[in-house]
Amino acid sequence: MSVQRSLQTLSKRASPPTTALTLPHHHKPRIWQPPVRSLASIHDGTVVPPVTQDHVGRQGPTAMVFMNMGGPSSTDQVGDFLSRLFADGDLIPLGPLQNYLGPLISRRRTPKIKKQYAEIGGGSPIRKWSEYQASEMCKILDKTNPETAPHKPYVAFRYASPLTEEMYNQLLEDGFGRGRGGRAVAFTQYPQYSCSTTGSSLNDLWKWRQRLEDPKRNANLSAAEAEGTIRWSVIDRWPTHPGLVEAFAENITAKLETYPAAIRDSVVLLYSAHSLPMSVVNRGDPYPAEVAATVWAVQQKLGFKNPYRLCWQSQVGPSAWLGAQTSDTVNNFVKAGQKDLVLIPIAFTSDHIETLFEIDKEVIHEADQLGAEGRVRRAESLNGSPTFINALADLAGSHLRGNEVCSRQMGLRCPGCKNEKCLQSKRFFMGSGVQGERGSEAVTL
Amino acid sequence: MSVQRSLQTLSKRASPPTTALTLPHHHKPRIWQPPVRSLASIHDGTVVPPVTQDHVGRQGPTAMVFMNMGGPSSTDQVGDFLSRLFADGDLIPLGPLQNYLGPLISRRRTPKIKKQYAEIGGGSPIRKWSEYQASEMCKILDKTNPETAPHKPYVAFRYASPLTEEMYNQLLEDGFGRGRGGRAVAFTQYPQYSCSTTGSSLNDLWKWRQRLEDPKRNANLSAAEAEGTIRWSVIDRWPTHPGLVEAFAENITAKLETYPAAIRDSVVLLYSAHSLPMSVVNRGDPYPAEVAATVWAVQQKLGFKNPYRLCWQSQVGPSAWLGAQTSDTVNNFVKAGQKDLVLIPIAFTSDHIETLFEIDKEVIHEADQLGAEGRVRRAESLNGSPTFINALADLAGSHLRGNEVCSRQMGLRCPGCKNEKCLQSKRFFMGSGVQGERGSEAVTL
Numbered sequence: 001m002s003v004q005r006s007l008q009t010l011s012k013r014a015s016p017p018t019t020a021l022t023l024p025h026h027h028k029p030r031i032w033q034p035p036v037r038s039l040a041s042i043h044d045g046t047v048v049p050p051v052t053q054d055h056v057g058r059q060g061p062t063a064m065v066f067m068n069m070g071g072p073s074s075t076d077q078v079g080d081f082l083s084r085l086f087a088d089g090d091l092i093p094l095g096p097l098q099n100y101l102g103p104l105i106s107r108r109r110t111p112k113i114k115k116q117y118a119e120i121g122g123g124s125p126i127r128k129w130s131e132y133q134a135s136e137m138c139k140i141l142d143k144t145n146p147e148t149a150p151h152k153p154y155v156a157f158r159y160a161s162p163l164t165e166e167m168y169n170q171l172l173e174d175g176f177g178r179g180r181g182g183r184a185v186a187f188t189q190y191p192q193y194s195c196s197t198t199g200s201s202l203n204d205l206w207k208w209r210q211r212l213e214d215p216k217r218n219a220n221l222s223a224a225e226a227e228g229t230i231r232w233s234v235i236d237r238w239p240t241h242p243g244l245v246e247a248f249a250e251n252i253t254a255k256l257e258t259y260p261a262a263i264r265d266s267v268v269l270l271y272s273a274h275s276l277p278m279s280v281v282n283r284g285d286p287y288p289a290e291v292a293a294t295v296w297a298v299q300q301k302l303g304f305k306n307p308y309r310l311c312w313q314s315q316v317g318p319s320a321w322l323g324a325q326t327s328d329t330v331n332n333f334v335k336a337g338q339k340d341l342v343l344i345p346i347a348f349t350s351d352h353i354e355t356l357f358e359i360d361k362e363v364i365h366e367a368d369q370l371g372a373e374g375r376v377r378r379a380e381s382l383n384g385s386p387t388f389i390n391a392l393a394d395l396a397g398s399h400l401r402g403n404e405v406c407s408r409q410m411g412l413r414c415p416g417c418k419n420e421k422c423l424q425s426k427r428f429f430m431g432s433g434v435q436g437e438r439g440s441e442a443v444t445l
Numbered sequence: 446m447s448v449q450r451s452l453q454t455l456s457k458r459a460s461p462p463t464t465a466l467t468l469p470h471h472h473k474p475r476i477w478q479p480p481v482r483s484l485a486s487i488h489d490g491t492v493v494p495p496v497t498q499d500h501v502g503r504q505g506p507t508a509m510v511f512m513n514m515g516g517p518s519s520t521d522q523v524g525d526f527l528s529r530l531f532a533d534g535d536l537i538p539l540g541p542l543q544n545y546l547g548p549l550i551s552r553r554r555t556p557k558i559k560k561q562y563a564e565i566g567g568g569s570p571i572r573k574w575s576e577y578q579a580s581e582m583c584k585i586l587d588k589t590n591p592e593t594a595p596h597k598p599y600v601a602f603r604y605a606s607p608l609t610e611e612m613y614n615q616l617l618e619d620g621f622g623r624g625r626g627g628r629a630v631a632f633t634q635y636p637q638y639s640c641s642t643t644g645s646s647l648n649d650l651w652k653w654r655q656r657l658e659d660p661k662r663n664a665n666l667s668a669a670e671a672e673g674t675i676r677w678s679v680i681d682r683w684p685t686h687p688g689l690v691e692a693f694a695e696n697i698t699a700k701l702e703t704y705p706a707a708i709r710d711s712v713v714l715l716y717s718a719h720s721l722p723m724s725v726v727n728r729g730d731p732y733p734a735e736v737a738a739t740v741w742a743v744q745q746k747l748g749f750k751n752p753y754r755l756c757w758q759s760q761v762g763p764s765a766w767l768g769a770q771t772s773d774t775v776n777n778f779v780k781a782g783q784k785d786l787v788l789i790p791i792a793f794t795s796d797h798i799e800t801l802f803e804i805d806k807e808v809i810h811e812a813d814q815l816g817a818e819g820r821v822r823r824a825e826s827l828n829g830s831p832t833f834i835n836a837l838a839d840l841a842g843s844h845l846r847g848n849e850v851c852s853r854q855m856g857l858r859c860p861g862c863k864n865e866k867c868l869q870s871k872r873f874f875m876g877s878g879v880q881g882e883r884g885s886e887a888v889t890l
Contacts, residue, residue: 283768284774289736309857323728
C-alpha cells in the first residue's frame with residue numbers, strides 16, 4: 001500500500017485519543033513495496049517519469065539519507081546552530097516557554113561555544129565526515145546491491161546545514177517524489193536510538209515531508225504530484241552491528257598499542273556517551289540500554305581483557321542527568337592512581353565538539369593537571385574507518401534487500417511520552433494503513 | 446601463591462592511600478593454583494589432611510556456594526530479615542546514622558512486609574529454589590567435571606538463613622579450611638553485578654573469612670590451621686551467558702503462547718529489574734549497563750520480533766531512583782490502549798517478593814483495574830528450569846576448568862566508590878600478592 005493510500009485510510013479513521021503510546025494491535029511495520037507498484041499507480045499520462053528510474057525491473061536510483069545532529073562548519077554558524085538546538089523540544093525540553101527560553105540560552109552560550117569551535121580549527125568536521133561516509137558507502141552499495149543502484153548520498157542535519165529542509169528540496173530537485181515516486185532510506189547515524197536524537201530527526205523529516213509532499217498541507221501540488229511521493233524507509237538503530245563493533249574494537253586496540261605491552265591489559269577502558277536528562281531516561285527512552293548493548297558487544301569482541309566502565313558526558317544546566325559523569329570518572333581514577341585510561345566515544349561515529357574539545361581539551365587536560373602524565377588518551381572516532389564504512393554498507397545493503405520499513409521497536413512510544421509529534425511521525429514511518437484484526441482496538445491510538 | 450602468602454605480602458607493603466579505586470597496574474586476577482600446591486605447603490606433620498581430598502591428583506571435593514540476598518522462609522523471620530537489610534550500607538546507604546535509622550525503618554516496615562509474605566504463602570521460596578538449583582547443578586558437575594568432584598552445594602544468603610556466617614561454619618565443619626585447604630567457588634546468583642548485591646555478598650564473605658580463617662583476626666587458630674585456608678574463587682557476573690539467555694527466551698516464548706497467534710508479535714515485552722538509587726548509579730555501579738546487556742541478548746535470541754522496554758521496579762523512599770518505573774510503565778501503556786504486556790523479571794532468577802507480590806499482586810492487579818482484562822501477564826521466573834540449571838552447570842564447569850579467580854572487571858572499583866571494604870575485599874578475592882612491574886605504582890592502591 002502506498003504511503004498516499006495509508007494516509008487516506010488514516011484520515012477516514014476515528015480520531016485517536018491523544019494519550020496513545022503504541023501503534024495498533026497487530027501493527028507491524030508495513031512491508032516494503034517494490035517501486036513498480038508505485039509507478040503503476042500513476043494513472044495520469046502527463047506525469048513526468050522519474051528521470052533516473054527509467055529501466056524496467058530496476059528499482060534505483062535510491063536516495064541514502066544520513067541523519068545526524070550536525071555542527072557549525074565555521075564559527076559564524078555557531079549562533080544559528082545553537083538557536084536551532086535550543087528550539088528543539090525533543091532534545092532540550094524547556095516546556096511552554098521553549099520559544100522564549102531557547103533563544104535566550106542560545107544567545108548567552110554563543111560566545112563561549114564560538115571559542116570552543118575556534119580552538120578545534122574553526123568548525124565541526126561532522127559535515128565533511130558525513131558526506132565522505134555517505135558517498136563511500138554508496139559506492140560500495142552500487143556494487144553489492146545493483147538492483148537498487150545508483151545509490152545517491154544525502155546528508156540531513158538537525159541543527160546545521162544541510163538541514164532536513166534543504167535535503168528534502170534537493171531530493172525533489174533530483175527527481176524523487178512529486179509524481180515520480182522513488183525510494184529514500186533515512187539512515188540514522190546515531191547507532192543507538194534516543195527520542196532526543198534519531199527521534200527528533202525523524203520528527204523533523206516527517207514535518208518536512210508533510211510540508212513538501214502532503215497535498216493536505218501543500219495546495220500547490222497537482223493530483224499526479226501528490227500521488228507519486230517519495231517512499232521512505234528507516235534504519236532507526238544498529239547498536240550492535242558486527243561491523244560497528246569491529247570498527248570500535250580496532251580503534252580501541254590501536255590506542256591500547258600506544259601503551260607498553262606489559263601494562264596494556266590493565267588500562268581501564270572508559271566508554272563515554274552523551275548523557276540524557278533523567279526526565280528523558282525516566283519516561284523510558286531506549287538510549288541508555290542500547291548504549292550499554294554496544295559497550296557489552298565491544299567488550300565481548302575484545303575478550304573482556306581490560307576492566308571498563310560506561311560513563312556519560314556533556315551534562316549541562318541544573319537538572320539531574322544520567323551519570324556517572326565522564327569528567328568525574330576520569331578525575332577520580334587519576335586521583336586514585338589509575339592513570340592509564342582510554343576514553344572511547346561510543347555514541348557518536350564522527351568527531352565533533354564533544355570529542356575534539358570536551359574530551360581532548362577539557363577532560364584530558366584536567367587529567368594531566370592532576371598528574372596523569374599523558375596516560376589518559378582517547379580512541380579515535382570512527383570517521384573514515386574503512387571497517388566502519390563497510391559496516392554502513394552492510395547495514396544499508398541488508399535493509400535495501402529486506403522488506404521492513406523500520407524496526408519493530410520503532411512503533412513503540414516511550415511509556416511516559418507526551419509528544420504527539422512522535423505518534424504522528426511513527427504512524428507515518430510505520431505506514432499506518434494496516435488495520436488490526438481486533439477492529440475497534442486498532443483505533444485505540 | 447596461596448591466599449595466606451598473598452596476605453603476608455600485603456601486610457609488608459606501604460599503607461595504600463584510602464582513595465584507591467583500582468587494583469595495581471598489571472594486576473590481573475591471580476592464576477588458579479591446583480590444590481596439590483596447597484597440600485604441599487603444609488609442612489607441619491600434625492596437620493589433619495582434608496577428609497575428602499584423599500586421592501592423589503584429584504582436586505575435589507569442591508564447595509559450590511550460591512550467594513543471593515535470600516528472604517524470610519516464614520513471616521516470623523520478616524523482622525530479622527528487614528533489620529539485616531536496612532543495616533547493610535552496601536545495599537541501602539543511610540550514612541553515619543545507619544545503625545540508628547536502619548532498625549527504625551525496618552521495625553516500621555515489618556508489619557506491612559509481613560502481610561505481603563503472608564499473601565504469597567507465608568514466606569519466600571528463594572531458599573527452596575536456591576538449594577534445589579545448587580544441588581541439581583552439582584549433580585551435573587560431578588559428571589562433567591570429575592576432576593573437581595564431588596561438588597558440594599552450599600547457599601549463603603545476605604539477609605536470611607542460611608547466612609554467610611552459617612555457610613562458612615558449615616564449610617569448616619565439612620572439612621574445608623583450617624589446615625585442610627580445599628577449594629570453594631563463590632557463585633553469585635545475581636546475573637548482573639551491582640555493588641549493592643554481589644558486591645555486598647562478597648564483602649560479607651570476605652568479612653567472615655577474616656573472622657574465621659585469618660590468624661590476625663582469630664587468635665584460636667594454630668599455625669597449621671592458619672596455613673591451609675579455603676581457596677576461594679568467584680563467579681561474579683554472567684549477564685549474557687547463552688544458557689541464561691535461552692532460559693529467559695523459553696519462558697518468554699511460553700508466556701507469549703498464551704496470547705492469540707494473530708496478536709502474539711504485537712505483545713510488548715517489559716523487562717523489569719530491581720531499580721537502584723541514582724546515588725549508586727552515579728557513582729558508576731555497573732549494574733544498569735549489565736542488565737541492559739541481558740535484555741539485548743534475550744531480544745536478539747527472540748529475533749527482536751516484539752517491541753520491548755527495560756524498566757525498573759521496587760523503588761522506595763524519597764530519593765531519586767533509576768526509571769522508568771515498572772508500575773508507571775504498565776499503567777501508561779494500559780491507559781493508552783496497549784494492554785497486551787508480558788512482564789519479565791530479568792535480574793533475579795528465582796521467585797521472590799518482587800515477583801510474587803509486587804508484580805503479580807500489585808502491578809498486574811492495578812493494570813486489571815485500569816481495564817487490562819488479564820492481558821498483562823508475567824513470564825515465569827527461572828526457578829527450576831532445566832535450561833537454567835544446565836546454564837549454571839556450564840558456567841561453573843568452565844570456571845572450574847579455567848584459571849581465573851574472578852573477572853577482570855571485578856578488580857575495578859566504581860569511580861565514585863568511597864567504601865574501603867570494597868578495596869579490601871576485592872584485593873582479597875583478586876589475590877593481591879602479585880606486584881606489578883612498575884614497582885612504586887603497584888602500591889598506589
